[in-house]
Amino acid sequence: MRKTFKLGFSMTPKEILKEYWGYDSFRPMQEEIVNSALDGKDVLAILPTGGGKSICFQVPALMTDGIALVITPLIALMKDQVQNLNNRGIKALAIHAGMTRHDVDLALNNAAYGDFKFLYLSPERLSTSLFQSYLEVLNVSFIVVDEAHCISQWGYDFRPDYIEIGKIRERIDAPVIALTATATPMVADDIMDKLCFNEPLVLKSSFERPNLSYIVRQCDQKPEQLLTICTNLKGTGIVYVRNRKKTEEIAAYLSGQGIEASFYHAGLGYLTRMQRQKDWKEDRIRVMVCTNAFGMGIDKPDVRFVVHYDLPDSPEAYFQEAGRAGRDGKHSFAVLLWNSYDVRRLKQLEGISFPSLDYVEDIYHKIHVWFEIPYDTGMGKQLKLNVEEFAQHFGLNRASAYYAIKYIEREGHWTYSEDIDVKTRVKISMDRTELNNLDISDQRMFTTLELLMRKYVGIFSFPVPIDEEYFAAACGCSVSEFRQILFGLAVRKVINYIPCDHANVLYLHHDRLRPGNVRLSPKRYDSLRTSYHSRSQTMIEYVESDSVCRSSFLLDYFGQKDAKPCGSCDVCRAKAKKA
Numbered sequence: 403m404r405k406t407f408k409l410g411f412s413m414t415p416k417e418i419l420k421e422y423w424g425y426d427s428f429r430p431m432q433e434e435i436v437n438s439a440l441d442g443k444d445v446l447a448i449l450p451t452g453g454g455k456s457i458c459f460q461v462p463a464l465m466t467d468g469i470a471l472v473i474t475p476l477i478a479l480m481k482d483q484v485q486n487l488n489n490r491g492i493k494a495l496a497i498h499a500g501m502t503r504h505d506v507d508l509a510l511n512n513a514a515y516g517d518f519k520f521l522y523l524s525p526e527r528l529s530t531s532l533f534q535s536y537l538e539v540l541n542v543s544f545i546v547v548d549e550a551h552c553i554s555q556w557g558y559d560f561r562p563d564y565i566e567i568g569k570i571r572e573r574i575d576a577p578v579i580a581l582t583a584t585a586t587p588m589v590a591d592d593i594m595d596k597l598c599f600n601e602p603l604v605l606k607s608s609f610e611r612p613n614l615s616y617i618v619r620q621c622d623q624k625p626e627q628l629l630t631i632c633t634n635l636k637g638t639g640i641v642y643v644r645n646r647k648k649t650e651e652i653a654a655y656l657s658g659q660g661i662e663a664s665f666y667h668a669g670l671g672y673l674t675r676m677q678r679q680k681d682w683k684e685d686r687i688r689v690m691v692c693t694n695a696f697g698m699g700i701d702k703p704d705v706r707f708v709v710h711y712d713l714p715d716s717p718e719a720y721f722q723e724a725g726r727a728g729r730d731g732k733h734s735f736a737v738l739l740w741n742s743y744d745v746r747r748l749k750q751l752e753g754i755s756f757p758s759l760d761y762v763e764d765i766y767h768k769i770h771v772w773f774e775i776p777y778d779t780g781m782g783k784q785l786k787l788n789v790e791e792f793a794q795h796f797g798l799n800r801a802s803a804y805y806a807i808k809y810i811e812r813e814g815h816w817t818y819s820e821d822i823d824v825k826t827r828v829k830i831s832m833d834r835t836e837l838n839n840l841d842i843s844d845q846r847m848f849t850t851l852e853l854l855m856r857k858y859v860g861i862f863s864f865p866v867p868i869d870e871e872y873f874a875a876a877c878g879c880s881v882s883e884f885r886q887i888l889f890g891l892a893v894r895k896v897i898n899y900i901p902c903d904h905a906n907v908l909y910l911h912h913d914r915l916r917p918g919n920v921r922l923s924p925k926r927y928d929s930l931r932t933s934y935h936s937r938s939q940t941m942i943e944y945v946e947s948d949s950v951c952r953s954s955f956l957l958d959y960f961g962q963k964d965a966k967p968c969g970s971c972d973v974c975r976a977k978a979k980k981a
Contacts, residue, residue: 431447556930
C-alpha cells in the first residue's frame with residue numbers, strides 16, 4: 403500500500419530507512435553522513451559507484467522541515483529518482499533543460515507553496531531569473547550537490563554551471579550535502595572551497611571492492627580476446643569502446659559469434675536508446691557494447707563483467723565505469739584490454755583535447771556564423787547543435803571542434819547540454835487576417851489555433867515551446883492525435899511546426915563578442931592541460947605496471963594509502979603463482 407509522508411512525527415534515521423526503503427541497516431558510512439547532515443554540518447560524502455549516495459540525503463531531508471534542492475546534471479537519473487520517490491509516497495518534482503517557462507514556473511510554485519520534500523534541478527537552471535525569483539520563498543532544508551566533482555576545475559568532468567551553487571549559498575542558509583564517487587584529495591579540497599563549507603568535513607567510504615577482480619591484458623587481437631571473455635564469463639556485461647562506429651562493429655562481431663549483444667551510443671534515436679537500455683536491464687540483451695553515454699545512473703546490480711576495449715583517459719572515468727560491475731556484492735570482473743597503439747593514441751588525444759586558444763576562439767565565431775548570429779546579439783538563445791554536421795560544414799576535425807566547444811563552456815561563454823529533451827515548438831505563419839479567411843473543416847484545428855494565440859504572445863514572431871499534454875486535453879484527444887493536428891496545420895502552411903526532439907543544445911550566456919574580446923585564460927588552459935596530462939599518464943602507468951596490485955594502485959590514486967593487495971587481480975595472481 404502506498405504511504406504518504408507527513409511531517410511532524412518522530413522517527414529515527416533507521417526507522418525512516420526501514421519505512422520507505424525496506425532496509426534494516428545502513429551501508430558503510432551512510433549513517434555517519436546522515437547524522438552529520440542532521441547536525442547541520444556541511445558534508446562531502448565520497449562513496450564508490452553503487453555505494454548508495456541517494457540514501458545519504460533523502461533520509462535527512464525527510465526528517466527536516468522544508469524542501470531539499472538536489473542539483474544533478476544527469477536528467478535521466480533525475481527523472482528516475484523523482485519517479486522512485488513518488489512511488490514511495492514521497493512528493494518530489496524536477497526542473498531540467500527542455501521544459502517550458504510555464505512548466506518551470508508551475509514546478510517552482512509547487513516547490514514553494516506545496517508540501518514537496520525534494521526539488522531536483524539541473525545546474526544551468528540555478529542562474530535563471532525565474533529560479534532566482536523564487537529563492538526567497540523556498541524553505542530549503544538542504545542543498546544537495548550530486549556529482550560534486552563537476553564543480554572543481556581540476557576534476558575530470560568540470561561543469562561551469564556548478565559554480566552557481568556556491569553563489570546561492572549567500573542567499574540560502576541551509577547545509578550542503580555534496581556527493582561524488584570520484585574525487586582525489588586535491589579535488590575534494592576544491593569542492594569544499596567552491597561550495598563555501600563552514601568547516602571542512604569529508605566522510606569517505608573505503609573504495610575497496612573485494613568482490614571485483616581487476617584484470618589488465620596486453621593483446622594485439624582484441625576481438626578474439628573479447629569473445630573469450632564474453633564466452634567464459636556468465637551473466638550480463640558491458641563493453642566500453644571509444645567511438646560510435648566501433649560499438650556497432652563489435653556488437654555485430656559478437657552477435658555473429660552467438661553472443662546476445664547490441665550497441666548503444668548518443669547518436670541513436672531516443673526511443674531506440676530507451677528500448678535497448680530496457681532490454682539490457684531485463685536481460686534480453688546480455689552484452690551491451692557502448693560509449694560512455696551508457697551507464698550513468700543505471701542501477702543494475704548483477705553486472706558480472708565490465709570490459710574496457712580501449713584505454714580510458716583518466717583513472718576517475720575508469721574507476722567509475724569499472725565499478726558498475728558487481729554492485730550486488732557477488733564476484734565480478736573489470737577487464738581492461740590494451741596494446742602499444744592505445745598508449746600512442748592516448749598521448750595524441752591530449753593534443754586533440756587541447757587545441758590552441760586561437761583555434762578555440764575561431765570555433766567560438768564559427769558557431770555564431772553557423773547559426774547566423776550577428777555581433778552583439780544572441781544572449782539567451784537555445785540552439786540545437788549537431789557537432790558532426792557543424793564540423794563537416796567547416797571542414798573541421800570533429801573531436802577537436804567538440805573539445806573546443808567544451809573548453810569555451812569552461813570559460814563560461816555558453817552551456818553545452820548533451821542528450822536532452824527539446825519541447826515541440828510552433829510559430830503561426832499567417833497573419834490574423836489570413837487566419838480569419840481560413841477554410842478548415844476540422845474544429846480541433848480551430849480550437850488549437852485559438853488556444854495557441856491566447857496562450858503565447860510571441861507565437862506570430864518566433865517558434866515557442868508548447869505544452870502538448872495541455873493542448874491535447876483541451877482538444878479532447880491524445881498527444882499522438884494532437885501531433886497529427888499540428889502536422890495538418892503545417893501541411894496547410896498555417897504554422898511552422900518543429901516536433902519535439904532529443905538533442906544536444908547550446909545555451910548562449912551573452913551576446914556574440916567581437917574578435918579579440920573572447921575571454922580565454924592562457925594560465926587556466928595550461929593548468930588544465932597539465933592536469934589532463936597527469937591523469938592520462940597515470941592510466942598508462944596503471945596498465946604498464948606488473949608489480950603493483952591493481953586495486954592498491956587505484957586506491958592510492960584516490961588517497962586511500964597503504965591498502966592491502968586484493969589477491970584477485972592479475973598482478974596478485976601472477977605473484978601467487980611464482981611463490
